Amino acid sequence: MEARLRLRDVNLNFGGITVLDDVSFDVEANAIFGLVGPNGAGKTSLFNCISGHYKPSSGSIAIDENEVSGLAPSRLAAHGLARTFQHPALQLTATVLENVLLGAHTRLPGGPVSWSLRLPFTARSEHSLREEARALLERVGLGSAADVPADELSHGLHKGIELCRALLSKPKLLLLDEPAAGLSHGEVESFIATVKALRDEGDITVVIVEHHMGLISALTDRVVVLDHGRTLLEGTAAEAQTNARVIEAYLGQEDDDGAA
Ligand SMILES: Nc1ncnc2c1ncn2[C@@H]1O[C@H](COP(=O)(O)OP(=O)(O)O)[C@@H](O)[C@H]1O
Ligand SMILES: [Mg+2]
Secondary structure: OOEEEEEEEEEEEEOOEEEEEEEEEEEEOOOEEEEEOOOOOOHHHHHHHHOOOOOOOEEEEEEOOEEOOOOOHHHHHHHOEEEOOOOOOOOOOOEHHHHHHOOOHHHOOOHHHHHHHOOHHHHHHHHHHHHHHHHHHHHOOOHHHOOOEHHHOOHHHHHHHHHHHHHHOOOOEEEEEOOOOOOOHHHHHHHHHHHHHHHHHOOOEEEEEOOOHHHHHHHOOEEEEEEOOEEEEEEOHHHHHHOHHHHHHHHHHHHHHHHO
16 A cells, blocks of 8 residues: 555654654545544644654654655645645735735745745746636635635635645645634535545545544545544544544543533
8 A cells, every 4th residue: 555644653742741642644645534633632733743843752754655754844845745724824914815825836936035036937837826826716615705805704714715725736745734613514515525526636635634523524534533642543434433432532522621
């Protein structure tokens, strides 16, 4: 089996706190893979390790058999990685389209410097990227919002902007951190359809962190359940939802919330 993403014994410590404890799993090429677990389980921290925002304390992270652990985020784009954030960081006064184009610098011939300086030789690429960005926005239902400031859109729709921004880099490995948070029922349904179509059309592997179990069930081939930085279970979404230890971990979270 070809693993697009392979984690082996990934550990992450902050001071004396263990955030990730020997996390190991493979994500097959072209899979849609779920990463679930209660709040504080370490899901976002694991994404941060994969995307180079955190450096694991030990362990191996490989994309297509290339060791990438500890590489800077900018270097990971060259390995085909793109991600969205649990809390999108957008330029709120810039338009929706401009926010999507911020994802494009990795594909322009002159690289980030000439892009930010708007050197003339990038002009043609910039034009075609704008067209691609508009097409992506159209695809996620944000076509008519392309030219309005991002702060006029709801938090849920900011996730759509981030998705387009990530897709503009034509990733082969896409990490989505709680993409459905803040979306209406109808928006979740269209998000599911969009991700399914992306996978059916092209060479893309998707890892999704999400609490919305309907979405996880509808989209994922496999899931890993994390709890307190450890792997509780690897299996199908249906297995996760009926597993006694997983149910207990989520019930523990409700108790925590109740006490807070
Ligand atoms: N930069 C950091 N410094 C210290 N602790 C951190 C840092 N990032 C995450 N953590 C801790 O790691 C744990 C897991 O957090 P997180 O990965 O955000 O969980 P999840 O995304 O599953 O809700 C939490 O206890 C959090 O406080
Ligand atoms: Mg998180």
